[in-house]
Amino acid sequence: MSQLHAANGSSPGRPLVIESRENLSFVVSREVFVSREIFEREQRAVFDRCWIYLGHVSEVKNPGDYRTRWVAGRPLIFCRDRNGEIHALINSCRHRGAVVCREREGNARNFYCMYHGWTYNTDGSLRGVPDESSYPPGFDKASKGLTPAPRLEAYKDFYFVNFDRDAVDLDTYLAGAKAYIDLVVDQSPSGRMEIISGVQEYDIKANWKLLVENSVDDYHLLATHATWLQYMRNSGVNMSPPKGSGLLLPTEGRGVDLGNGHLTTDNPNYRGRPVARWISIYGEEAKADIDAIRTELVERLGEARAARIADTNRNLAIFPNLVINDGSSVTVRHFTPVAPDLMHVTAWALGPVEETEEQRARRLHAFLTFYGPGGFATPDDVTALECAQAGYASWREVPWNDLSRGMTKDDDKQSNTDEGHLRVFWRRWGALMETHA
Amino acid sequence: MNKPLNGADTVSRAEVEDLLYGEADLLDSWKLDEWLTLLTEDAVYYVPPNDKPDSDHRTTLFTIADDIVRLRERVIRLKDPNCHAEYPPSRTRRLITNVRITGVDGDTVTAAANFAVYRYRRGEPAREFVGHYRYRLRRVGGVLRIAERRAILDAHELGPMGSVSFIL
Numbered sequence: 001m002s003q004l005h006a007a008n009g010s011s012p013g014r015p016l017v018i019e020s021r022e023n024l025s026f027v028v029s030r031e032v033f034v035s036r037e038i039f040e041r042e043q044r045a046v047f048d049r050c051w052i053y054l055g056h057v058s059e060v061k062n063p064g065d066y067r068t069r070w071v072a073g074r075p076l077i078f079c080r081d082r083n084g085e086i087h088a089l090i091n092s093c094r095h096r097g098a099v100v101c102r103e104r105e106g107n108a109r110n111f112y113c114m115y116h117g118w119t120y121n122t123d124g125s126l127r128g129v130p131d132e133s134s135y136p137p138g139f140d141k142a143s144k145g146l147t148p149a150p151r152l153e154a155y156k157d158f159y160f161v162n163f164d165r166d167a168v169d170l171d172t173y174l175a176g177a178k179a180y181i182d183l184v185v186d187q188s189p190s191g192r193m194e195i196i197s198g199v200q201e202y203d204i205k206a207n208w209k210l211l212v213e214n215s216v217d218d219y220h221l222l223a224t225h226a227t228w229l230q231y232m233r234n235s236g237v238n239m240s241p242p243k244g245s246g247l248l249l250p251t252e253g254r255g256v257d258l259g260n261g262h263l264t265t266d267n268p269n270y271r272g273r274p275v276a277r278w279i280s281i282y283g284e285e286a287k288a289d290i291d292a293i294r295t296e297l298v299e300r301l302g303e304a305r306a307a308r309i310a311d312t313n314r315n316l317a318i319f320p321n322l323v324i325n326d327g328s329s330v331t332v333r334h335f336t337p338v339a340p341d342l343m344h345v346t347a348w349a350l351g352p353v354e355e356t357e358e359q360r361a362r363r364l365h366a367f368l369t370f371y372g373p374g375g376f377a378t379p380d381d382v383t384a385l386e387c388a389q390a391g392y393a394s395w396r397e398v399p400w401n402d403l404s405r406g407m408t409k410d411d412d413k414q415s416n417t418d419e420g421h422l423r424v425f426w427r428r429w430g431a432l433m434e435t436h437a
Numbered sequence: 438m439n440k441p442l443n444g445a446d447t448v449s450r451a452e453v454e455d456l457l458y459g460e461a462d463l464l465d466s467w468k469l470d471e472w473l474t475l476l477t478e479d480a481v482y483y484v485p486p487n488d489k490p491d492s493d494h495r496t497t498l499f500t501i502a503d504d505i506v507r508l509r510e511r512v513i514r515l516k517d518p519n520c521h522a523e524y525p526p527s528r529t530r531r532l533i534t535n536v537r538i539t540g541v542d543g544d545t546v547t548a549a550a551n552f553a554v555y556r557y558r559r560g561e562p563a564r565e566f567v568g569h570y571r572y573r574l575r576r577v578g579g580v581l582r583i584a585e586r587r588a589i590l591d592a593h594e595l596g597p598m599g600s601v602s603f604i605l
Contacts, residue, residue, distance in 0.1 A: 104488060104593070198486035198498030201594035226519035231510050344596070349498040361495035365502070374484055374501035376514055379522035379600035 017430035019423070024407040026423050030395035033207035033388075038433075039340040045436035046320050046429065047072040049164045051173050053322040053334045054078050054088055054149075057157040058194035058353070064107040064122055068099075070336055070344070071161060076149060077101050077111070078159065081123035088149040088161045089124045100146065111146070120146050156185045157193065176258030180316045183309055184326050187275045188352035189296060195332065196349040196364070202373045203344055206385035207392075208321060208337040211345070212425050214381050215323040215333070216255070216265050216315045218416040219405065222248055224384050228370060228377040232271065236280035239270070248417050253312075255406075255414040255421030261319030261428025263421040269313045271328055274351075274363040276310035281369065282362055289358065317421075319428055324350075329367035341389050347372060447541070448581065453548045453574065454536045456581050461531040464604055469512045472604070476583045477575055480505050483587040484601055490589045500601055515603070522602035528557040529603060533570075546574040546581065552588070554605060564598050566605055567591050 016029045016038070032038050052071050055078040059067050066079035068091055075091040077100075091099045093113040100111040100120060110127055111120040119128040124146035129135070151162035153170035155178060160170055167173070174181070185191055204211065214220065222229070229239050241247035253267025272279030276294035278287055297306035313327040325331045333347040349367050351360060370377045391398075403426065406418025414420025456475070463472040484501040485492055494502035503511060514520050532553045540547040554566040566588075573585035588605040592598065 196498050197496065198489050198492060200486060200498065200500060201488075201596065202599055203595075203597050204599070224521065227514040227517045230517065230519075231514060234510060234513070357495060364494065364496075364498055367498060368502055369507070372498075372500060373595055373600040374499075374602075376511070379602035380520070382600050383521040 016433065017426050019427070021407075024404060026403045026407060026419070026426075027400040028403060028426055030392045030399055030401060033210065033392045034340050034395055036340055039337065041436055042429075042433060043073060043337070045432045047163075047337075049162075049167060049432065050320050051151075051153070051160040051162050051167065051170050052320075053318070053332075054152070054159045054161045056193075056195045056332070056348075056350070057086070057154070057159065058192075059105075060086060062107065064109060065105075066101060066108055066122070067105045068101050068103065069346070071149075072163060073336070074149075074163075075099055076161070077146070079108070079122055081121070082109075083123070085123065086152070086154075086159065087122075087124055088152040088159070089120075089146040090149065092147070093118055094126065094144045094146065095129075124148060156181055156191075173260060174318065175260045175262060176256075177260075177262040177264070177316060177318050180258065180264050180314055180326075181324070183312075183314065184324060184330060184350070186301060186305070186309055187297075187330075189300060189354050190352075192353045193330075193350050194353045196351055196360070198349070200347040200372045201344065202382075203338075203342060204335075204382050204385055205342055206382075206389035207340055208335050208343040209425075209429065210385045210388055211335050211343065212317055212321070212323070213422050214385060215325065216263060216317050216421055217419070218249065218253065218255075218265055218267070219419070220381075220384065224380050225377045227380070231369070231376050232281075237271065253416035255416050255418055257411060257421065257424045258316075261425055262317065263424040264314050264316040265416040265421065266312060266314050267416050269311050271313065272366065273310060273313060273327070274329055274359065274366050276306070281366070286358075286362060289356075293359070317425065319425065325371070328370045329363050331367065331371050447576070448538065448546050448574075450536060450538055452581060453538055453546065453572075456574065456583070457533050457536060457548075457550055457570075457572070460583070461533050465529050465531055467515075467526050469515055469604070473509065473512060476505070476508070477577060478505065480508065480583055481585050482508050482511075482604075483585070484605055485587070485589055487590055487592055487594050500595070501605075511604070520602075522600055525559075527603050530555045535569075539571075544576045545584070546572075546576075548572045548574060556603065566598055566601075 016032050019026045054071055055067055060080040063080055063082045063084055066077050068077055077089040077091045080086050091101055093100050095116055095118050098113055098115040100113040108122055117130045121127045126141050126144045149161035150165045153160060155170055155174055185193055232239050239250060241250055250270040251268035253265055256264050256266050258264060269277050276290055276297055278290040294310060316324045321335050323333045330350040331347055332350050335343045335345045337343050351363050368375055372378050403419045403422050406414045406420050411420060460475055482503045483494055485499050489497050515523055518524050533550050535551040537549050539549050550570045552568060552570055556564045568590040571587040574581050575584045
């Protein structure tokens with residue numbers, strides 16, 4: 001039995017995550033969704049120590065391209081300097097702190113602080129200080145560039161930052177998640193995916209950890225997404241489990257532990273994929289094109305790998321707050337905790353750079369059927385999370401969430417509607433919190 | 438008015454206003470099947486993303502980009518008690534102003550209007566959706582119908598608006 005204790009908390013000594021293999025029980029304290037103290041502590045224990053998603057290389061294609069975003073509670077500039085090198089700069093003037101780049105995105109020759117006029121090059125170095133002669137002799141411009149995030153590393157064009165200088169390298173950190181990123185990237189003939197124009201940014205009035213659970217929890221589909229299932233049926237897609245199978249959904253998938261708190265679902269596809277798995281919603285005229293995409297996959301990667309990519313869908317959660325859903329379309333979604341009961345969600349669509357306009361349009365259409373704040377499914381997820389958050393106001397009287405589904409089975413036999421993969425997240429979260437108790 | 442209004446005598450602003458105000462009433466009353474009768478058989482409904490309000494849904498990820506098939510399915514979903522985001526249905530109130538005819542081309546009229554939509558749910562602060570509509574209207578059998586409605590939000594992000602789970 002392992003127990004985690006919330007020291008210094010509003011309720012010292014109260015265990016947060018309790019797993020008992022012998023009793024087949026796994027519970028999470030509802031206090032972790034409401035406590036300000038736990039919220040502050042996880043900023044330090046989780047977000048200041050883990051690799052946090054920053055952006056994709058396709059967002060800063062050309063020298064001078066930049067995107068400003070909030071990452072792990074800090075304002076950052078994700079940019080490519082005039083010499084082509086990529087940076088993660090903390091967006092705060094070294095003089096008196098104002099953000100030096102106030103636009104969402106663009107192409108810059110330099111970053112200009114509107115407060116006193118200090119100017120920085122796109123590599124962060126300090127370029128100009130008005131009336132520099134009034135500074136003391138020891139004033140060293142060379143040491144006053146914009147501060148870079150302590151660590152910046154990429155895997156297959158996905159850039160991450162880490163505020164812990166001593167963290168393991170990204171490659172080691174991602175562990176088994178890399179193979180699942182590869183399944184996404186291999187959809188492009190040249191291995192180049194791109195973030196598609198248009199971002200979805202919306203708030204959920206719930207704790208961020210609930211969206212990790214929700215993103216990979218296939219148990220909720222029947223209840224939460226009843227209207228989406230109905231839409232798919234109305235559109236001629238078979239959504240029924242095989243007779244006598246005992247399944248909740250048409251196919252049985254797996255919930256997989258990828259190490260270091262990363263996890264994924266891995267499901268035989270029944271809901272269509274713009275990559276080479278046709279469903280009626282795409283229209284008859286799309287059949288030949290989908291076949292052609294499949295042929296390209298097979299020629300390039302072989303039958304087995306092509307089937308692996310095209311015939312499975314996977315919701316991948318990279319600890320702590322990045323989700324790549326390779327399902328009805330590919331979405332890259334990360335979320336930033338703002339308060340115990342509030343998160344900002346940012347979501348993009350991802351597609352192969354080679355896609356034709358028709359293929360891109362089909363991908364985007366498929367995306368919106370399920371995902372996003374105007375989709376047929378995501379708004380109900382948001383509601384589910386907000387309902388859960390509301391319920392947690394009674395955490396003192398009703399203190400535990402139950403995550404024991406599938407515990408009678410081995411860890412490597414967990415299905416996508418079990419909770420084995422959710423337990424992977426909680427164990428990692430608990431372990432990190434313990435080190436910062 | 439920038440464009441010459443050839444055939445402007447065939448449509449008046451009052452007629453466009455009547456259509457838009459009537460539509461707002463049906464949507465606020467959740468009379469969604471009746472609302473569908475205001476649309477042409479090939480109608481489309483768009484909510485562009487907040488960061489790219491002038492973009493094309495075929496190349497840019499929108500918040501909503503419904504063809505008529507998915508739009509009818511959206512209404513089926515909205516009427517279902519299992520549409521959890523809108524159950525019980527939000528109370529909404531639309532204020533539509535600054536209605537202008539922006540072009541007339543044969544049977545097709547383009548029009549613009551500003552909107553403020555207030556969405557209320559029990560126990561929650563009001564959510565305000567502010568922006569402008571761009572309509573493409575077409576006369577079908579003598580009656581002006583909606584062929585395209587595009588709701589363009591002014592906010593830089595959806596943020597506290599959350600989901601666009603009702604028809605904006």
